[in-house]
Amino acid sequence: MNRASEGGMILIKVVNKFRIVVSALLLCIASCGDRNDESTSSESQSSDFRVALLTSGPVSDAGWHGSAYEGIKLIEQTLDAKISHQQTNTPAEFDEVLRAYASSNYKLIFAHGFEYQDAAIRVGEQFPEVTIIVSSGGRFSDNVIPLIFELEEGSYMAGVVASRMTKTETIGMVGGVAIPPAEATFTGFEAGALSVNPDVEVLVSWIGSWDDVAMAKEAATTLIRRGADVLIHNTDAASFGVFQAVREARALGEEVWAMGMNRNQNDVAPEVILGSAIIRIPEAFLQLAILWTEGKMPSGEAYYAGGQSGAADYVVNPGLAGKYQPELMAEIDSVRLGIINGLISVPRIGFLERVGGSF
Amino acid sequence: MFESFSIVLFLEAAIRLAVPLAVVALGESITERSGVLNIGIEGSIIAGALCGALAAMEWSSILLGMVFGAIGGGLVAMVFAIFVLGLNSDQIITGTATTLAGLGFTGVIYQARFGTTGSVITLPVLKSLEVPFLRDIPILGPIFFQQSITVYFVYFLVPALWYFLFKTSWGLELRSVGEDPAVAEEAGIRVLFVRFLAILFGGLSAGLAGAHLALDSGTFIENMSGGRGFIAIAVVVLGRWNPVPIVGAAMFFGAASALQFLLQSSGSNLPFPFFLMLPYVLTLIALSGWFGRTKAPGSLALPWPPKSG
Numbered sequence: 001m002n003r004a005s006e007g008g009m010i011l012i013k014v015v016n017k018f019r020i021v022v023s024a025l026l027l028c029i030a031s032c033g034d035r036n037d038e039s040t041s042s043e044s045q046s047s048d049f050r051v052a053l054l055t056s057g058p059v060s061d062a063g064w065h066g067s068a069y070e071g072i073k074l075i076e077q078t079l080d081a082k083i084s085h086q087q088t089n090t091p092a093e094f095d096e097v098l099r100a101y102a103s104s105n106y107k108l109i110f111a112h113g114f115e116y117q118d119a120a121i122r123v124g125e126q127f128p129e130v131t132i133i134v135s136s137g138g139r140f141s142d143n144v145i146p147l148i149f150e151l152e153e154g155s156y157m158a159g160v161v162a163s164r165m166t167k168t169e170t171i172g173m174v175g176g177v178a179i180p181p182a183e184a185t186f187t188g189f190e191a192g193a194l195s196v197n198p199d200v201e202v203l204v205s206w207i208g209s210w211d212d213v214a215m216a217k218e219a220a221t222t223l224i225r226r227g228a229d230v231l232i233h234n235t236d237a238a239s240f241g242v243f244q245a246v247r248e249a250r251a252l253g254e255e256v257w258a259m260g261m262n263r264n265q266n267d268v269a270p271e272v273i274l275g276s277a278i279i280r281i282p283e284a285f286l287q288l289a290i291l292w293t294e295g296k297m298p299s300g301e302a303y304y305a306g307g308q309s310g311a312a313d314y315v316v317n318p319g320l321a322g323k324y325q326p327e328l329m330a331e332i333d334s335v336r337l338g339i340i341n342g343l344i345s346v347p348r349i350g351f352l353e354r355v356g357g358s359f
Numbered sequence: 360m361f362e363s364f365s366i367v368l369f370l371e372a373a374i375r376l377a378v379p380l381a382v383v384a385l386g387e388s389i390t391e392r393s394g395v396l397n398i399g400i401e402g403s404i405i406a407g408a409l410c411g412a413l414a415a416m417e418w419s420s421i422l423l424g425m426v427f428g429a430i431g432g433g434l435v436a437m438v439f440a441i442f443v444l445g446l447n448s449d450q451i452i453t454g455t456a457t458t459l460a461g462l463g464f465t466g467v468i469y470q471a472r473f474g475t476t477g478s479v480i481t482l483p484v485l486k487s488l489e490v491p492f493l494r495d496i497p498i499l500g501p502i503f504f505q506q507s508i509t510v511y512f513v514y515f516l517v518p519a520l521w522y523f524l525f526k527t528s529w530g531l532e533l534r535s536v537g538e539d540p541a542v543a544e545e546a547g548i549r550v551l552f553v554r555f556l557a558i559l560f561g562g563l564s565a566g567l568a569g570a571h572l573a574l575d576s577g578t579f580i581e582n583m584s585g586g587r588g589f590i591a592i593a594v595v596v597l598g599r600w601n602p603v604p605i606v607g608a609a610m611f612f613g614a615a616s617a618l619q620f621l622l623q624s625s626g627s628n629l630p631f632p633f634f635l636m637l638p639y640v641l642t643l644i645a646l647s648g649w650f651g652r653t654k655a656p657g658s659l660a661l662p663w664p665p666k667s668g
Contacts, residue, residue, distance in 0.1 A: 058466060058581035059476050066476040172624070205623040208635070212585035213576040214379070215616070218372055222620040225368050237580040240479060244577045248484070268479050 049081040051289060052101040052109045054116060056088050057210055061237035064210075064262045064281075068112040068135070071285030079289055094119035102127040108292050110135065110147075110285060114179050120144045121355050131297055133288055135281075136181035141355045142300045147284060148352075150306030151181075151262070152188030153339050154277035155232070156346045157314035158259050159192025160335050161275060162230040163200050164328050165257060172203040172228030174219045174242050176210040176235040184349040185234050185261065185277070191347050192335075203228050209238060216241030224249045224256055232259040232277070243269035257323075266317035274323065275316045284311050302352055307339045365625075369617050370502045374510060375575075377606075377613025379404075379568040381513050383591035384598065384605050385520055386564020391595055392524065393557035394537040394658035398454030399439045401588025402461020403432035403565035404572070409465040411570025412579035413472075415482045421508075424482070425570050432566015433559055435461050440558040444551050450660045458588065466581045484577040485509070509571045513606065520602040533557060537656035540663045550663055565591075593642040600656065612638045 051072055059069035069085060076083045084106065086097050094116055101109050102123055109132045111120050117137040124132050124144040137146030162171045171193055173186045190202045203226060205219040216238035220231055224245060233242045239261070246258040250272060260266060260276030284305040291297050305311035314332060316324060338344035383400060390397045411428025415421060435457060442453045473480065488511070490504040503510075524530040533553055535543040540550045565588065572587075573579050594612060598605030615638050619631035 058470075060466075060470060060473065060581060062476070062479055069476050203624045203626070205620055206631075208632070209585055211580050211582050213578065213580050213583050214376075214572050215585065217576050218376055218616070219620050219623075222368065222372060222617075222624050226624045228624075237583070240578045240580060241576050244484070247577070 048105070049079060049293065050104075050106040050108075051075050051081045051083050052106040053083070053085045054088055054094070054097055054101075054109070054111045055085070056113050056115055057236050058087060059085065061211065061239075062263065062268055063239060063260075063265065064236045065112065067263045067279075067281035068110065068285070071282040072110065074282045074286050075289045078286055079293060081289065091115070091119075095123060098123040098132065099126070102130045102132075107131065108289060109133070111137075114138060114181050117144075117146070131292060133285075133303075137302075138180065139353045139355050140300065140302055144355075145288075145298060146302040146352065147288065148302050148304050148306075149181075149279040149281070149284070150304060150312045150346075150348075151277060151279045152184045152346050152348060153307040153312040154279065154314045155185040155188035155261070156192035156195075156339065156344070157332055157335050158232055158261075158275065158277040159189040159194075160196050160331065161314065161324075161328065162189070162232065162259065163193035163196045164325070164331070165274065165323070166200060166228075166230050167255060168227045168229045169197070169199055170201045170203065170227040171230045172205070172220070172223035172226075172232075174216055174223065174231060174233040174235065174238075175204065175206045176238060177208060178206045180349050182234045187347050187349060189232055189277075195344075196331075201227075207235070207238065210235050211237035213238050213241035213244075217245045220245035221249075224254070229255060230257045230259065230274070232261060234261050236262075239265065240268070243272055246272045264315050266315060266319070270317060270319045273317050274320055275314055277314050278312070279305065280311045280313075284309075300354070307336065365621060367498060367502060369614070369621050371506075372617035372620065373610060373614040374502065374506060375613070376616045377609040378507070378509050378513060379571050379587055380591055380594055380612055381606050381609035382509065382516070382568040382571065383565045383587060384594035384609055385513070385516055385602055386561040386568075387591050388595045388598065388600050388602065388605055389520065389524075389533070389564075390557045390561035391659055392533050392537045392600060392656055393554045394540060394656050394661065394663070395443060395554050395558055396450050396454065396592075396660040397436065397439055397443075397457075397558060397561055398451060398589070398592060399435070399457025399461070400454075400561060400565045400591060401458040401584050401586065402439075403435045403457075403562045404569040404584040404588050405461050405465045405582070406435040407432035407566025407569025408573040408583055409468060409569075409579055410566065412480060412482055412573040415570075415574055416480060419483055421483050421485060421574055424574050425508075425567060428570020428573070429563045429567040432564070432569055433562040436558050436562020436565070439562070440555050443558070444555055444663075447662050447664070447666070449662070462582055462584070469579065469581055480578055482574060482577050482579075485571070485574045507571070507575065509567070512567075517602045517606050524602065534656070537658055540658050541665075554663070593639060596655075597638070597642045597645045599645070608638075611641070 053072045055065040057065050059065045072083045075081050112135045114136045117134050117139045120132040120134045132144045133147050135147045140146050175182050193200050203223050207215040207219050220242040233239045243258050246256050249256040257274045258272045260273050264278050265276045266273050407428035410431025411424040414427035415424025439457045442448045443450050485507040487505050493504040494500045532548050536550050536553045544550050594608045597608035615634045619634045
């Protein structure tokens with residue numbers, strides 16, 4: 001083979017490689033195009049207060065991620081901030097996206113989930129002027145602030161209701177991934193249930209995913225077949241699977257109920273959801289953003305959003321309020337008051353750890 | 360350890376969890392038999408779920424949901440085919456891109472249609488169909504003959520595919536293309552055309568499985584395919600590219616999930632992720648060739664025509 005044709009072969013190889021890479025890239029771009037949705041739409045605003053949100057799942061879950069998105073929309077409307085949202089798909093993207101925001105003058109970044117805590121600490125060290133709020137985070141430093149939702153308080157109240165409602169003395173919980181904030185809500189639920197009836201059996205099933213609907217449905221079905229007649233969940237979009245399982249069991253004539261979690265989900269499946277253990281994520285986000293603009297952001301400590309500020313609660317589904325005995329309604333109110341007054345101690349799982357800096 | 364009530368529960372759940380995997384894996388096995396490794400099948404599943412959900416919502420029909428779900432999966436597979444067959448691009452890279460594009464693109468469409476924060480869509484739901492008489496067999500009846508229509512489709516598909524692969528000349532052509540496309544071409548078989556049909560079949564099956572996921576849970580969720588495309592590829596390996604063992608392998612994966620749900624709900628202290636891991640360990644063992652001499656199709660994942668140099 002002479003030199004010229006050899007060169008030609010190499011050229012063809014290079015072109016082929018290039019074609020593969022380009023075709024893959026084009027497809028990737030097509031797939032990633034949606035992640036940057038809000039940054040462009042808000043470009044017109046003149047404000048230089050920039051707030052960013054990272055979620056690790058779609059904000060169309062009508063729950064955990066969706067409320068976070070509502071939170072930054074609320075900040076946009078109330079404080080005239082410029083907002084941006086990105087959905088990260090893999091842990092490898094956590095640092096990158098945080099760094100990208102920090103270096104584009106986003107001074108306040110909401111990293112919405114426990115999973116971001118280590119990346120937040122790393123990026124926070126590099127950008128000391130940026131404040132990163134880690135929802136349910138476990139580690140904090142001077143400018144990385146865990147936003148602790150005391151959802152276990154709402155869950156405790158849900159547990160009281162579940163325990164009063166169950167006819168089989170068996171209730172169940174379907175969880176996403178067994179991380180401390182999720183376990184905490186279940187511990188609260190169980191404690192609430194046992195506080196009114198120590199004989200109630202509380203079953204639990206983790207599905208290992210936050211949005212695998214089919215798995216959640218199967219886990220819920222298994223719990224129902226094992227006798228559970230009130231089911232609560234702590235998942236994201238997968239919760240629809242739990243509600244569907246309850247619907248189907250009811251269609252077969254079983255008296256089974258579901259409960260919502262994280263966001264007020266009462267309207268998601270109004271005919272099967274007794275009520276929701278909620279955290280008011282948008283309001284908590286706005287509160288933090290206001291603190292930030294006033295320069296009163298807590299430094300080197302966690303920010304708690306619980307029953308006292310009205311951030312954690314249990315909301316009865318108005319459509320099914322008739323299923324509640326009047327005494328139970330009164331009991332819910334007194335438990336809420338007891339939690340706020342500190343008369344009822346809701347078990348908590350402590351997972352806070354300080355990183356770097358000085359006390 | 361468990362009473363018979365639990366065994367029925369367990370097997371029912373295992374079948375329900377195995378069915379989408381089995382449908383995807385059966386389709387993928389045909390694609391792989393033609394020498395194409397389509398790891399973009401996850402993209403077909405999620406596209407099938409979205410198309411199925413939209414169609415079922417539009418016309419309030421399970422059947423149309425299934426049909427359009429399959430079509431959606433087929434369309435995504437055709438995109439893969441255009442790159443892999445038309446441009447002879449690398450199957451692994453193209454497959455990865457197809458998966459990413461499928462997951463992203465369905466999200467875009469969903470958010471465009473239902474708003475960024477989504478709204479819960481409620482679909483007609485697959486009902487279990489009971490087969491008269493067979494359903495009354497003790498224990499086995501409710502397990503095998505009180506299931507959704509997709510389950511019966513699998514019962515039909517397995518013997519049909521087996522017969523097609525090993526007893527028809529078309530099946531022989533398909534396998535010869537996968538083993539040695541050069542020889543097949545010598546024999547007058549249109550290699551790319553056979554591969555195109557095989558990819559299309561794989562895509563249709565994956566789309567159908569996606570529609571099943573959406574119609575079984577009565578809603579569409581972004582990323583609801585949950586990695587089933589990749590698990591199905593493992594199922595194909597464990598099933599040695601043969602329809603009958605593939606269904607067994609899918610059952611095995613389904614059983615592992617069902618078992619851990621049952622163990623968790625009975626308060627067992629056994630570490631449940633162990634059971635989720637088991638099928639993958641077996642797949643690795645299968646890959647190492649301990650289960651007999653069946654090999655992967657000879658030209659699997661290789662380009663055609665072969666790249667020079």
